[in-house]
Amino acid sequence: MTEKLVIIGNGMAPGRMLEHLFERAPGRYAVTIFNAEPRVNYDRIMLSPVLSGEKDYEQIVIHGDGWYIKNGITLYKGHKVVSIDRTAKTVTSDQGTVAAYDKLVIATGSVPFILPVPGNNLPGVLSYRDLDDVNAMLLAAQSRAKAVVIGGGLLGLEAAAGLAARDMDVTVVHVMPTLMERQLDPAAGYMLQRELENRGIKIVTKAQTKAILGERRAEGVELADGRIISASLVVMAAGIKPNAWIAKEAGLATNRGILVDDGMHTSDPDIFALGECAEVGGHVYGLVAPLYEMARIVAARLSGDPSPRFVHNDTPTKLKVTGIDLFSLGDFADGEDRQEIVLRDAAAGVYKRLVLKDNRIIGTVLYGETTDGAWFNDLKKREVDITDMRDTLIFGQSYQGGVPLDPMAAVAALPDDAEICGCNGVCKGKIVSTIEAKGLTSLDDVRAHTKASASCGSCTGLVEQVMKLTLGDAYNPAAVQPMCGCTNLGHDDVRRLIKAKSLKTVYAVMQDLEWKTSCGCAKCRPALNYYLVCDWPGEYADDYQSRFINERVHANIQKDGTYSVVPRMWGGVTNSGELRAIADVVDKFNIPAVKVTGGQRIDMLGIKKEDLPAVWADLGKAGFVSGHAYAKGLRTVKTCVGTDWCRFGTQDSTGFGIRIEKFMWGSWTPAKVKMAVSGCPRNCAEATCKDVGVICVDSGYEIHFAGAAGLDIKGTEILGLVKTEDEALEVIVALVQMYREQARYLERIYKWAKRVGIDEIRRQCLDEAARRRAYFERFVHSQQFAQVDPWSERVSGLHKHEFRPMAAIGLASQAAE
Amino acid sequence: MQWIVIGTLTDIPQRGSRCIETPEGKVAVFRTGDDCVFAIDDRCPHKGGPLSQGIVHGASVTCPLHNWVISLESGKAQGADQGCVRTIPVKVEDGQLYIGLAQQAERAA
Secondary structure: OOEEEEEEOOOHHHHHHHHHHHHHOOOOEEEEEEEOOOOOEEOHHHHHHHHHOOOOHHHHEEEOHHHHHHOOOEEEEOOOEEEEEOOOOEEEEOOOOEEEOOEEEEOOOEEEOOOOOOOOOOOOEEEOOOHHHHHHHHHHHOOOOEEEEEOOOHHHHHHHHHHHHOOOEEEEEOOOOOOOOOOOOHHHHHHHHHHHHHOOOEEEOOOOEEEEEOOOOOOEEEEOOOOEEEOOEEEEOOOEEEOOHHHHHOOOOEOOOEEEOOOOEOOOOOEEEOOOOEEEOOEEOOOHHHHHHHHHHHHHHHOOOOOOOOOOOOOOEEOOOOOOOEEEEEOOOOOOOEEEEEEEEOOOOEEEEEEEEOOEEEEEEEEOOOOOHHHHHHHHHOOOOOHHHOOOHHHOHHHHHHOOOOHHHHHHHOOOOOEEEOOOOEEHHHHHHHHHHHOOOOHHHHHHHHOOOOOOOOOHHHHHHHHHHHHHHHOOOOOOOEOOOOOOOEHHHHHHHHHHOOOOOHHHHHHHOOOOOOOOOOOHHHHHHHHHHHHOOOOOOOOHHHOOHHHHHOOEEOOOOOEEEOEOOHHHOOOHHHHHHHHHHHHHOOOOEEEEOOOOOEEEEEEOHHHHHHHHHHHHHOOOOEOOOOOOEEEEEEEOOHHHHOOOOOOOHHHHHHHHHHHHOOOEOOOOEEEEEEOOOOOOOOHHHOOEEEEEEOOEEEEEEOOEEOOOEEOOEEEEEEOOHHHHHHHHHHHHHHHHHHOOOOOOHHHHHHHHOHHHHHHHHHHOHHHHHHHHHHHHHHHHHHOOOHHHHHHOOOOHHHHOOOEEEEEHHHHOO | OEEEEEEEHHHOOOOEEEEEEEOOEEEEEEEOOOOOEEEEEOOOOOOOOOHHHOEEEOOEEEOOOOOOEEEOOOOEEOOOOOOEOOEEOEEEEOOEEEEEEOOOEEEOO
């Protein structure tokens, strides 16, 4: 019979515990989880990248809803457990849910330490523990106002860097003389302070907070020396304490945390505690590696294996701020029985210090250059006598034994039990054996199967080197294709960094992302220009010199250097007045060819560049605007005649096509977007090979996307069926906006969809109403700046230099008139 | 050779080009991001594409028809492509832009 396992808390430690448990004892327990937060298990280590904008929530989810369903877990989201009845063996939530247990795991984590100063409960005072805190900070950051972070430790500095990346004016107030004094010695603390100050973060050390000022909400922080720092956001990051009250209430033994033995049992044999709330051997822990170790032990005990015991180990600390390399491990205080080896390179911003006792490493601080961290950690853990390599020890592993700098050699030399991933406690041997046993070839596979580099990601380089060693040439780490020869970054990285770093001009991107050329090339400049147009509507000034000629002059260049012009005919519908105007233009400008296009438009070919403004002027008088037949943007919406005329039509396909086109024209997209609306499944508008298509049926509108009929031929995928035209419009707009925000430049919808996944797109654009709405609204916002007819602008004189020769020079005799 | 004024430096946008009609054919005059000026024939050696319509990057231009990259300094095709266009002397003095033509010519407009 299955036993009942109840878990209080849904953080990373119990999540990992369950993964181990399901592997060791599948089906043994029926699991119920109470989560005080209204969501699934996500990676808290990654809150800082979410705050700075380098990642978003979806990217840090560890277990999606599907995982809970698959494993038969009952998850109560937003339920806080308020009592444990140890006699009846039940727990009760604040919403009145009662659950019985055979075994109970308490994983309530920690609570932030709130300074006992006046004003600490004012609105605008936040802690930094969970996604709600991050969301509240992001909201506050929108006002671009001032923020004070109290606490110059790991968490406080990550919060400060994240807020600064969101353009806030940030001051860090720290009570000790140097930053991160528990992990860094004063020299490294000083270098860190200088680096943060260079990034515009103000730092006040030796600062005791006296009060948070403000009437109805936080307005500033007052220090003990009388200084006042104004701020509308105050983040308390002064430390955490184990959240043990529920255990205390239930009469379990507690000290700072919930007391457990080295098998993670509390004083009640049926109750375990793990994670930040647990106290074992006099230690409480806040870093993920020991917490995952606890998870492994609880899972073993629950599956009936009494052997594993928790052993204290020093865990290296790293700061997760982009561009700051920092590593700290063990004990680095000075002492009579200790010696140190120090390397400083002020110009390169490098500081390394090893603390030795009895010829063994007991502590390490690395700043600016941390690649040898894993090696030093390994030497420390194995208590290696370093006497023989003492002279060159500080230069790192690659200098030992006379082998010159070859990172592969360094990794090859690591023993099998050398730890590669500190977060998840994965050693080199485990990675190698898993790659060989399961035939893994990609980094994602290795992450999925071993968890190595799956948490903070700072060991990714090492993991890749292990893969390369194991797989040889079969491993190709350059899976990320650089945008072009001007950078090593791929399109996705560039797009993310543009947002994260608020880069708002092509030249800011090139400077900040260290472009290798002075002003890019014909591949990257148009891509960057598009990304900026898309990401900063209304703020970014379109750089016409970075656009391909067709988009610069709003016509299609032909093989002889002439241009073709396609006026917009909404939904492919026209009338005698429009046709007459076109005919007149053709006569007046001697246009040599007129052709009907595949998208139901009329194309006039062979127009001289100098004539373009005059052609547009005449077309404009007849009411035509640009058909954007040249654009990486919305091209055409092809329609059939629908219920207006057709005896089979089920909906007004013509009207809907025109509506879509009038709503979406002028928008720039990563590649061209062609659409169609067919009035019935006979599909005369050929909607099932378009980027986006609609098939009208009696019951509503079937929305299709990701078709192709060019280099590739591909039928569309069905996104879903909606009942009304309004809904259909919202879904289509959301889909296009998602594509605009995520795709790589020149990547058509079908290629993007293949990469992202049809289900994911359906989830975001159809299933989740709030997200769909948000995409829709961002599109609408950007359209205010995009829906300007480029032809009429140029008829009115914009960029007139573009269309006329600068000068005409004749032979002296001819020119003398 | 004769120097003829064809306009001012600011008539051409940075990283842009304009063309001029000459008795020797159409000439594309370029201004780079760091305000250097070059002039070459407005005909790509590949299929005659109008180089003045290309994207200017560094001291090169990419032809709008088939993406050949042409050096503005030497007129030579870059990378694997083989070909060359004529370069024409050009200079800036006091913001005035001059082109050097072999034949006796003068500005008509």
